[in-house]
Amino acid sequence: MTTTDSAGTTRKHTALPKARILVEALPWLTRHHGKTVVIKFGGNAMVDEELKAAFAQDVVFLHHAGLRPVVVHGGGPQISAQLDRLGLESEFKAGLRVTTPEAMDVVRMVLAGQVQRELVGLLNEHGPLAVGLTGEDAHTMTATKHYADIDGERVDIGRVGEITAIDTGAVQALLDDGRIPVLSSIARSADDGHVYNVNADTAAAALAAALGAETLMVLTDVEGLYEDWPHSDEVISRLTASELEALLPDLASGMVPKMEGCLHAVRNGVTTARVIDGRVQHSILLEIFTDEGIGTMVVPDEAAGTPEGKQQ
Numbered sequence: 281m282t283t284t285d286s287a288g289t290t291r292k293h294t295a296l297p298k299a300r301i302l303v304e305a306l307p308w309l310t311r312h313h314g315k316t317v318v319i320k321f322g323g324n325a326m327v328d329e330e331l332k333a334a335f336a337q338d339v340v341f342l343h344h345a346g347l348r349p350v351v352v353h354g355g356g357p358q359i360s361a362q363l364d365r366l367g368l369e370s371e372f373k374a375g376l377r378v379t380t381p382e383a384m385d386v387v388r389m390v391l392a393g394q395v396q397r398e399l400v401g402l403l404n405e406h407g408p409l410a411v412g413l414t415g416e417d418a419h420t421m422t423a424t425k426h427y428a429d430i431d432g433e434r435v436d437i438g439r440v441g442e443i444t445a446i447d448t449g450a451v452q453a454l455l456d457d458g459r460i461p462v463l464s465s466i467a468r469s470a471d472d473g474h475v476y477n478v479n480a481d482t483a484a485a486a487l488a489a490a491l492g493a494e495t496l497m498v499l500t501d502v503e504g505l506y507e508d509w510p511h512s513d514e515v516i517s518r519l520t521a522s523e524l525e526a527l528l529p530d531l532a533s534g535m536v537p538k539m540e541g542c543l544h545a546v547r548n549g550v551t552t553a554r555v556i557d558g559r560v561q562h563s564i565l566l567e568i569f570t571d572e573g574i575g576t577m578v579v580p581d582e583a584a585g586t587p588e589g590k591q592q
Protein backbone atom coordinates (compact mmCIF):
# COMPACT_ATOMS: atom_id res chain seq x y z
CA MET A 281 0.00 0.00 0.00
CA THR A 282 1.19 3.57 -0.72
CA THR A 283 0.05 6.98 0.61
CA THR A 284 0.80 10.47 -0.68
CA ASP A 285 0.97 13.40 1.76
CA SER A 286 0.07 17.09 1.10
CA ALA A 287 3.63 17.80 -0.03
CA GLY A 288 3.24 15.16 -2.73
CA THR A 289 5.62 12.65 -1.10
CA THR A 290 4.61 9.05 -1.72
CA ARG A 291 5.43 6.47 0.96
CA LYS A 292 5.21 2.71 0.71
CA HIS A 293 3.81 0.96 3.80
CA THR A 294 5.15 -2.53 4.24
CA ALA A 295 4.02 -3.03 7.83
CA LEU A 296 0.32 -3.53 7.08
CA PRO A 297 0.44 -7.14 5.83
CA LYS A 298 2.48 -8.05 8.93
CA ALA A 299 -0.11 -6.40 11.17
CA ARG A 300 -2.86 -8.30 9.34
CA ILE A 301 -1.15 -11.59 10.12
CA LEU A 302 -1.04 -10.68 13.81
CA VAL A 303 -4.70 -9.63 13.79
CA GLU A 304 -5.67 -12.87 12.05
CA ALA A 305 -4.00 -14.73 14.90
CA LEU A 306 -6.08 -12.99 17.57
CA PRO A 307 -9.13 -15.31 17.63
CA TRP A 308 -6.86 -18.35 17.56
CA LEU A 309 -4.74 -16.95 20.41
CA THR A 310 -7.91 -16.47 22.45
CA ARG A 311 -9.27 -19.90 21.60
CA HIS A 312 -6.09 -21.83 22.42
CA HIS A 313 -4.96 -19.85 25.47
CA GLY A 314 -4.20 -22.15 28.41
CA LYS A 315 -4.85 -25.28 26.31
CA THR A 316 -2.52 -28.26 26.15
CA VAL A 317 -1.15 -29.20 22.73
CA VAL A 318 0.76 -32.45 22.28
CA ILE A 319 3.09 -32.24 19.30
CA LYS A 320 4.60 -35.38 17.85
CA PHE A 321 7.76 -34.60 15.88
CA GLY A 322 8.49 -37.56 13.60
CA GLY A 323 11.98 -38.73 12.82
CA ASN A 324 11.27 -38.33 9.12
CA ALA A 325 10.30 -34.67 9.60
CA MET A 326 13.63 -33.91 11.30
CA VAL A 327 15.35 -33.70 7.97
CA ASP A 328 17.46 -30.59 8.23
CA GLU A 329 18.88 -28.14 10.72
CA GLU A 330 16.72 -25.21 9.56
CA LEU A 331 13.53 -27.23 9.99
CA LYS A 332 14.55 -28.37 13.46
CA ALA A 333 15.36 -24.79 14.47
CA ALA A 334 12.00 -23.56 13.06
CA PHE A 335 10.22 -26.35 14.96
CA ALA A 336 11.86 -25.18 18.19
CA GLN A 337 10.86 -21.56 17.47
CA ASP A 338 7.24 -22.60 16.89
CA VAL A 339 7.04 -24.58 20.12
CA VAL A 340 8.58 -21.72 22.10
CA PHE A 341 6.14 -19.33 20.40
CA LEU A 342 3.19 -21.49 21.52
CA HIS A 343 4.58 -21.46 25.05
CA HIS A 344 4.92 -17.67 25.10
CA ALA A 345 1.46 -17.30 23.53
CA GLY A 346 -0.01 -18.99 26.62
CA LEU A 347 -0.50 -22.55 25.35
CA ARG A 348 0.91 -25.59 27.14
CA PRO A 349 2.96 -27.46 24.50
CA VAL A 350 4.27 -30.97 25.16
CA VAL A 351 6.65 -32.57 22.65
CA VAL A 352 6.82 -36.31 21.98
CA HIS A 353 9.54 -37.10 19.49
CA GLY A 354 10.21 -39.99 17.13
CA GLY A 355 13.50 -41.04 15.65
CA GLY A 356 12.87 -44.14 13.55
CA PRO A 357 15.37 -43.23 10.79
CA GLN A 358 17.98 -42.19 13.39
CA ILE A 359 17.59 -45.57 15.17
CA SER A 360 17.86 -47.43 11.86
CA ALA A 361 21.04 -45.50 10.98
CA GLN A 362 22.66 -46.35 14.31
CA LEU A 363 21.65 -50.03 14.07
CA ASP A 364 23.15 -50.05 10.59
CA ARG A 365 26.42 -48.55 11.88
CA LEU A 366 26.54 -51.36 14.43
CA GLY A 367 25.87 -53.96 11.74
CA LEU A 368 22.37 -54.74 13.06
CA GLU A 369 19.37 -55.11 10.77
CA SER A 370 16.16 -53.07 10.92
CA GLU A 371 13.04 -55.09 10.38
CA PHE A 372 9.47 -53.79 10.66
CA LYS A 373 6.32 -55.84 11.09
CA ALA A 374 2.88 -54.20 10.98
CA GLY A 375 4.66 -50.81 10.97
CA LEU A 376 6.60 -51.56 14.18
CA ARG A 377 10.30 -52.24 14.65
CA VAL A 378 11.15 -55.81 15.59
CA THR A 379 13.14 -54.99 18.72
CA THR A 380 15.62 -57.53 20.11
CA PRO A 381 17.04 -56.84 23.60
CA GLU A 382 20.26 -55.71 21.85
CA ALA A 383 18.31 -53.35 19.54
CA MET A 384 16.39 -52.03 22.57
CA ASP A 385 19.66 -50.69 24.02
CA VAL A 386 20.23 -48.82 20.76
CA VAL A 387 16.63 -47.51 20.64
CA ARG A 388 16.98 -46.15 24.17
CA MET A 389 20.39 -44.65 23.49
CA VAL A 390 19.31 -42.92 20.27
CA LEU A 391 15.92 -41.64 21.48
CA ALA A 392 16.81 -40.54 25.01
CA GLY A 393 20.51 -39.82 24.51
CA GLN A 394 20.58 -38.29 21.06
CA VAL A 395 17.29 -37.11 19.55
CA GLN A 396 15.73 -35.90 22.81
CA ARG A 397 18.96 -34.14 23.86
CA GLU A 398 19.14 -32.35 20.51
CA LEU A 399 15.54 -31.10 20.73
CA VAL A 400 15.96 -30.02 24.35
CA GLY A 401 19.10 -28.13 23.32
CA LEU A 402 17.33 -26.37 20.43
CA LEU A 403 14.37 -25.35 22.60
CA ASN A 404 16.65 -24.13 25.36
CA GLU A 405 18.43 -21.76 22.99
CA HIS A 406 15.35 -19.61 23.71
CA GLY A 407 15.54 -19.82 27.50
CA PRO A 408 15.46 -22.37 30.32
CA LEU A 409 12.29 -24.03 29.06
CA ALA A 410 12.64 -27.60 27.91
CA VAL A 411 13.05 -30.61 30.20
CA GLY A 412 13.56 -34.03 28.65
CA LEU A 413 12.19 -37.23 30.07
CA THR A 414 11.28 -40.70 28.90
CA GLY A 415 8.16 -42.67 29.73
CA GLU A 416 10.27 -44.41 32.38
CA ASP A 417 10.65 -41.21 34.42
CA ALA A 418 8.21 -40.92 37.33
CA HIS A 419 6.28 -43.86 35.75
CA THR A 420 4.95 -41.44 33.16
CA MET A 421 4.25 -44.35 30.82
CA THR A 422 3.88 -47.99 31.78
CA ALA A 423 3.85 -50.62 29.06
CA THR A 424 3.22 -54.26 28.50
CA LYS A 425 4.62 -56.45 25.76
CA HIS A 426 2.84 -55.93 22.47
CA TYR A 427 2.26 -58.70 19.94
CA ALA A 428 1.67 -57.72 16.33
CA ASP A 429 -1.51 -58.90 14.64
CA ILE A 430 -0.52 -60.11 11.20
CA ASP A 431 -3.42 -61.58 9.22
CA GLY A 432 -5.10 -62.60 12.46
CA GLU A 433 -1.93 -64.22 13.82
CA ARG A 434 -0.30 -63.06 17.08
CA VAL A 435 3.36 -62.40 16.21
CA ASP A 436 6.19 -61.84 18.73
CA ILE A 437 8.14 -58.72 17.70
CA GLY A 438 10.40 -58.55 20.75
CA ARG A 439 10.67 -55.59 23.10
CA VAL A 440 7.83 -53.59 21.59
CA GLY A 441 5.48 -52.17 24.14
CA GLU A 442 1.92 -50.98 24.30
CA ILE A 443 0.96 -48.45 26.92
CA THR A 444 -1.17 -49.71 29.79
CA ALA A 445 -1.06 -46.67 32.08
CA ILE A 446 -0.02 -43.03 32.05
CA ASP A 447 0.80 -40.97 35.10
CA THR A 448 0.64 -37.35 33.98
CA GLY A 449 1.96 -35.98 37.30
CA ALA A 450 5.51 -35.16 36.19
CA VAL A 451 4.39 -33.64 32.87
CA GLN A 452 1.69 -31.52 34.55
CA ALA A 453 4.18 -30.34 37.19
CA LEU A 454 6.61 -29.26 34.47
CA LEU A 455 3.84 -27.45 32.58
CA ASP A 456 2.68 -25.73 35.75
CA ASP A 457 6.28 -24.65 36.32
CA GLY A 458 6.35 -23.00 32.89
CA ARG A 459 8.50 -25.69 31.23
CA ILE A 460 8.17 -27.57 27.96
CA PRO A 461 8.28 -31.35 28.53
CA VAL A 462 10.04 -33.33 25.77
CA LEU A 463 9.29 -37.05 25.91
CA SER A 464 10.94 -40.10 24.40
CA SER A 465 8.60 -43.02 23.73
CA ILE A 466 10.17 -45.63 25.97
CA ALA A 467 8.31 -47.27 28.84
CA ARG A 468 8.99 -49.85 31.52
CA SER A 469 6.73 -52.82 32.07
CA ALA A 470 5.24 -53.45 35.49
CA ASP A 471 4.96 -57.20 34.58
CA ASP A 472 8.58 -58.09 33.83
CA GLY A 473 10.61 -54.92 34.56
CA HIS A 474 11.90 -54.69 30.99
CA VAL A 475 12.10 -51.42 29.09
CA TYR A 476 9.98 -51.41 25.92
CA ASN A 477 10.09 -49.58 22.61
CA VAL A 478 6.79 -47.77 22.04
CA ASN A 479 5.88 -46.26 18.71
CA ALA A 480 6.10 -42.49 19.13
CA ASP A 481 2.73 -41.79 17.44
CA THR A 482 1.01 -44.20 19.83
CA ALA A 483 2.79 -42.66 22.82
CA ALA A 484 1.87 -39.10 21.76
CA ALA A 485 -1.79 -40.02 21.28
CA ALA A 486 -2.01 -41.82 24.64
CA LEU A 487 -0.37 -38.88 26.38
CA ALA A 488 -2.68 -36.36 24.66
CA ALA A 489 -5.72 -38.31 25.86
CA ALA A 490 -4.37 -38.71 29.41
CA LEU A 491 -3.54 -35.00 29.63
CA GLY A 492 -6.96 -34.00 28.31
CA ALA A 493 -5.16 -32.06 25.58
CA GLU A 494 -7.13 -29.89 23.21
CA THR A 495 -5.00 -30.82 20.20
CA LEU A 496 -2.76 -33.64 19.07
CA MET A 497 -0.53 -32.51 16.24
CA VAL A 498 1.51 -35.08 14.34
CA LEU A 499 4.31 -33.70 12.17
CA THR A 500 5.49 -36.04 9.46
CA ASP A 501 7.07 -36.07 5.99
CA VAL A 502 3.90 -35.99 3.89
CA GLU A 503 1.20 -33.33 3.48
CA GLY A 504 -1.34 -35.34 5.43
CA LEU A 505 -3.33 -38.53 4.92
CA TYR A 506 -3.50 -39.24 1.21
CA GLU A 507 -6.78 -40.63 -0.05
CA ASP A 508 -5.30 -43.23 -2.35
CA TRP A 509 -1.64 -43.54 -1.40
CA PRO A 510 0.69 -44.16 -3.23
CA HIS A 511 -1.41 -43.66 -6.40
CA SER A 512 -2.60 -40.13 -5.73
CA ASP A 513 -1.51 -37.19 -3.61
CA GLU A 514 -5.04 -35.98 -2.83
CA VAL A 515 -5.00 -35.11 0.87
CA ILE A 516 -8.10 -35.81 2.99
CA SER A 517 -8.53 -32.50 4.80
CA ARG A 518 -11.10 -33.49 7.41
CA LEU A 519 -12.66 -36.69 8.63
CA THR A 520 -14.66 -37.88 11.61
CA ALA A 521 -13.60 -40.66 13.96
CA SER A 522 -16.05 -43.12 12.34
CA GLU A 523 -14.88 -42.22 8.84
CA LEU A 524 -11.29 -42.78 9.92
CA GLU A 525 -12.17 -46.08 11.60
CA ALA A 526 -13.62 -47.32 8.31
CA LEU A 527 -10.39 -46.36 6.48
CA LEU A 528 -7.96 -47.93 8.96
CA PRO A 529 -7.89 -51.50 7.52
CA ASP A 530 -6.72 -50.09 4.15
CA LEU A 531 -3.89 -47.94 5.50
CA ALA A 532 -0.24 -48.82 5.03
CA SER A 533 2.91 -48.84 7.16
CA GLY A 534 3.81 -45.54 8.87
CA MET A 535 0.28 -44.14 8.62
CA VAL A 536 -1.22 -46.98 10.66
CA PRO A 537 0.08 -46.00 14.13
CA LYS A 538 -0.43 -42.31 13.27
CA MET A 539 -4.09 -42.64 12.31
CA GLU A 540 -4.82 -45.20 15.05
CA GLY A 541 -3.32 -42.65 17.44
CA CYS A 542 -5.51 -39.85 16.05
CA LEU A 543 -8.57 -42.07 16.44
CA HIS A 544 -7.65 -42.99 20.02
CA ALA A 545 -7.10 -39.31 20.86
CA VAL A 546 -10.43 -37.98 19.55
CA ARG A 547 -12.33 -40.94 21.02
CA ASN A 548 -10.80 -40.10 24.41
CA GLY A 549 -11.48 -36.42 24.83
CA VAL A 550 -8.99 -34.67 22.53
CA THR A 551 -10.87 -32.07 20.46
CA THR A 552 -8.86 -32.44 17.25
CA ALA A 553 -6.00 -34.58 15.99
CA ARG A 554 -4.06 -33.28 13.03
CA VAL A 555 -1.46 -34.80 10.73
CA ILE A 556 0.58 -32.02 9.16
CA ASP A 557 3.62 -31.63 6.95
CA GLY A 558 6.69 -31.21 9.12
CA ARG A 559 8.76 -30.37 6.02
CA VAL A 560 7.00 -27.01 5.77
CA GLN A 561 8.78 -24.45 7.93
CA HIS A 562 6.59 -23.10 10.75
CA SER A 563 3.79 -25.52 9.90
CA ILE A 564 2.78 -25.54 13.60
CA LEU A 565 2.21 -21.77 13.65
CA LEU A 566 0.34 -21.90 10.34
CA GLU A 567 -1.90 -24.61 11.71
CA ILE A 568 -2.63 -23.05 15.09
CA PHE A 569 -2.69 -19.32 14.40
CA THR A 570 -3.86 -18.76 10.83
CA ASP A 571 -7.13 -19.36 9.03
CA GLU A 572 -5.60 -21.77 6.54
CA GLY A 573 -5.71 -25.25 8.03
CA ILE A 574 -3.19 -27.55 6.42
CA GLY A 575 -2.94 -31.33 6.44
CA THR A 576 -5.55 -33.76 7.76
CA MET A 577 -7.82 -33.02 10.69
CA VAL A 578 -9.67 -35.75 12.62
CA VAL A 579 -12.63 -34.72 14.76
CA PRO A 580 -14.93 -36.67 17.09
CA ASP A 581 -18.21 -37.87 15.53
CA GLU A 582 -20.13 -35.29 17.57
CA ALA A 583 -18.29 -32.55 15.64
CA ALA A 584 -19.38 -33.99 12.26
CA GLY A 585 -21.83 -31.17 11.59
CA THR A 586 -19.49 -28.29 12.35
CA PRO A 587 -18.27 -26.22 9.41
CA GLU A 588 -15.29 -27.15 7.28
CA GLY A 589 -11.87 -25.76 8.02
CA LYS A 590 -10.27 -24.80 11.28
CA GLN A 591 -13.41 -24.55 13.35
CA GLN A 592 -12.34 -26.95 16.10
Ligand SMILES: Nc1ncnc2c1ncn2[C@@H]1O[C@H](COP(=O)(O)OP(=O)(O)O)[C@@H](O)[C@H]1O
Pocket residue numbers: 321322323324325354355356481499500501502504505506507508509531532533534535
Ligand atom coordinates in the same frame (compact mmCIF):
# COMPACT_ATOMS: atom_id res chain seq x y z
N1 LIG B 1 -2.38 -42.95 3.08
C1 LIG B 1 -1.18 -42.44 3.30
N2 LIG B 1 -0.99 -41.10 3.28
C2 LIG B 1 0.21 -40.56 3.51
N3 LIG B 1 1.34 -41.28 3.79
C3 LIG B 1 1.23 -42.63 3.82
C4 LIG B 1 -0.02 -43.26 3.59
N4 LIG B 1 0.18 -44.59 3.73
C5 LIG B 1 1.46 -44.78 4.03
N5 LIG B 1 2.15 -43.60 4.08
C6 LIG B 1 3.57 -43.47 4.42
O1 LIG B 1 3.69 -43.10 5.79
C7 LIG B 1 4.89 -42.31 5.93
C8 LIG B 1 4.88 -41.54 7.23
O2 LIG B 1 5.08 -42.41 8.33
P1 LIG B 1 6.52 -42.63 8.99
O3 LIG B 1 7.49 -43.03 7.91
O4 LIG B 1 6.36 -43.57 10.12
O5 LIG B 1 6.89 -41.16 9.45
P2 LIG B 1 7.30 -40.50 10.85
O6 LIG B 1 8.77 -40.69 11.04
O7 LIG B 1 6.93 -39.06 10.65
O8 LIG B 1 6.49 -41.15 11.96
C9 LIG B 1 4.84 -41.46 4.67
O9 LIG B 1 6.12 -40.96 4.34
C10 LIG B 1 4.32 -42.42 3.61
O10 LIG B 1 5.39 -43.07 2.98
Ligand SMILES: CC(=O)N[C@@H](CCC(=O)OP(=O)(O)O)C(=O)O
Pocket residue numbers: 321322323324353354355356357359375376377387440441465477478479480481
Ligand atom coordinates in the same frame (compact mmCIF):
# COMPACT_ATOMS: atom_id res chain seq x y z
C1 LIG C 1 7.97 -49.90 18.08
C2 LIG C 1 8.54 -48.90 17.13
O1 LIG C 1 8.45 -49.07 15.93
N1 LIG C 1 9.16 -47.84 17.68
C3 LIG C 1 9.77 -46.78 16.92
C4 LIG C 1 10.10 -45.66 17.88
C5 LIG C 1 10.54 -44.40 17.20
C6 LIG C 1 9.44 -43.79 16.34
O2 LIG C 1 8.26 -44.08 16.44
O3 LIG C 1 9.93 -42.87 15.46
P1 LIG C 1 9.16 -42.18 14.20
O4 LIG C 1 8.03 -41.43 14.78
O5 LIG C 1 10.21 -41.33 13.61
O6 LIG C 1 8.68 -43.28 13.26
C7 LIG C 1 11.07 -47.29 16.25
O7 LIG C 1 11.78 -48.09 16.82
O8 LIG C 1 11.36 -46.81 15.12
